[in-house]
Amino acid sequence: MVMTKKSMLFGNTTGDPRTNSSKKNGLKLLISKELYHNGSKSIPELSKIIRMSTPTITRAIDELIVSGFLVEEGIGNSSGGRRPNLYGLNPGARFVMGVDVSRFHIRLGIFDLSNKPVVDIKVLNEGLDVSTDIMKTLKDEVFNFIKESGIDKTKLMGIGVAFPGLNDLHTGISYRYLGDDKPATIQFANFFDYPVFVENDAKAMALGEQAFGLAQGKQNVLCLNIGSDIGLGMILNGKLYKGNSGFSGEFGHIQVDPEGQLCYCGKIGCLETLASGTTMIKKARKEITEGATTVIRNMVDNDLSKITIETVLSAAQRGDQFAIGLLASMGEHLGRGIAILIHLFNPELIIIGGELTKAENYIIDPIQLNLNKYTIAKIRRDSQILTSNLGSNAGLMGTVAMVMNKVFQTT
Numbered sequence: 001m002v003m004t005k006k007s008m009l010f011g012n013t014t015g016d017p018r019t020n021s022s023k024k025n026g027l028k029l030l031i032s033k034e035l036y037h038n039g040s041k042s043i044p045e046l047s048k049i050i051r052m053s054t055p056t057i058t059r060a061i062d063e064l065i066v067s068g069f070l071v072e073e074g075i076g077n078s079s080g081g082r083r084p085n086l087y088g089l090n091p092g093a094r095f096v097m098g099v100d101v102s103r104f105h106i107r108l109g110i111f112d113l114s115n116k117p118v119v120d121i122k123v124l125n126e127g128l129d130v131s132t133d134i135m136k137t138l139k140d141e142v143f144n145f146i147k148e149s150g151i152d153k154t155k156l157m158g159i160g161v162a163f164p165g166l167n168d169l170h171t172g173i174s175y176r177y178l179g180d181d182k183p184a185t186i187q188f189a190n191f192f193d194y195p196v197f198v199e200n201d202a203k204a205m206a207l208g209e210q211a212f213g214l215a216q217g218k219q220n221v222l223c224l225n226i227g228s229d230i231g232l233g234m235i236l237n238g239k240l241y242k243g244n245s246g247f248s249g250e251f252g253h254i255q256v257d258p259e260g261q262l263c264y265c266g267k268i269g270c271l272e273t274l275a276s277g278t279t280m281i282k283k284a285r286k287e288i289t290e291g292a293t294t295v296i297r298n299m300v301d302n303d304l305s306k307i308t309i310e311t312v313l314s315a316a317q318r319g320d321q322f323a324i325g326l327l328a329s330m331g332e333h334l335g336r337g338i339a340i341l342i343h344l345f346n347p348e349l350i351i352i353g354g355e356l357t358k359a360e361n362y363i364i365d366p367i368q369l370n371l372n373k374y375t376i377a378k379i380r381r382d383s384q385i386l387t388s389n390l391g392s393n394a395g396l397m398g399t400v401a402m403v404m405n406k407v408f409q410t411t
Helices: 021-038 043-050 054-066 134-149 184-189 201-212 277-289 309-317 321-345 355-374 377-381 391-407
Strands: 070-075 085-089 095-101 106-111 122-124 156-163 196-200 221-226 230-236 239-241 349-353 384-387
Touching (some): 134 156, 184 196, 201 349, 221 321, 221 391, 309 321, 309 355, 321 349, 321 355, 321 377, 349 391
Parallel strands (some): 221 349
Antiparallel strands (some): 221 230
């Protein structure tokens, strides 16, 4: 569900391109989509790809250049005769904003049409468990960031928001955090004079990996978003899988210990009670209080409430055996859970992403050991496990992919 107050690109795109201005816009959209996804092209190449006559393509290209949307990018190869000019998108012609919201952080980025940030990505120590009014915080920070970026705000096509929790595919309502019976897109769009698109954070990560990361060109990929919570985004048969209501991927809430602890979801023994960043921090505080030897105590000046995922990672990188043990335990439990996923989905690739991407050296080996222990060997060999090369920005890049998918939607 989408609330739009402004046209995203060229306006209405229905009708006949040779007789109707709206269909001319449709042709411009097809050209722009091809150049965005596949890079610069010549007019003969575009004519062949889009299956329109050279004069028709030429007229559309001329209009796009005059409007500042396209630029010449050099000379292409020739199969005979004069070498043709190449045309590409003008990176600064339009912009997309991404907002990635987690329990303890908010990431903000504004990207041009080459998918590059126009200013440094901003990370705020705000979030769903920090801010007392998350919608007001987001409104203020988004407007401030747009102003700080210096972009022409009339060129901002839309805002993508990655948000944890259950986002209903049919109603648009986001459960757990927003606490409102209004669709999340409406709540966000009430604040912003732009099209707004909202997706679950783990699914946004999967979109980011598919568009810009390790999942490019892959058909069956599982993307684990591991931070304070555990989420799963699934690319199945080349498409993001959402499930009947959009609630797929709640991997953190599979039961792994029937006699285990109570999870915040109200169930017993969920994977998150053993392998999430939140659980790791609670365990660290408890064991340090009981006398565990670790540099973490000095790192937080004896204030154990200050321990974060970053604290544990930093201690592990210093060689602290207590911190390394915390991460290894997390990896062991994740390995058992991932073994279930491998048996169910037989993926070609599993990507470990989120805040704990930096823990690669400490959690991947325990994951691998437990996969070898709990997974049928033949199925295990089919699945490669890698940490995300997009790091903590995978979800943010997913919001870019989300908006651009809507920008170039032709049906």
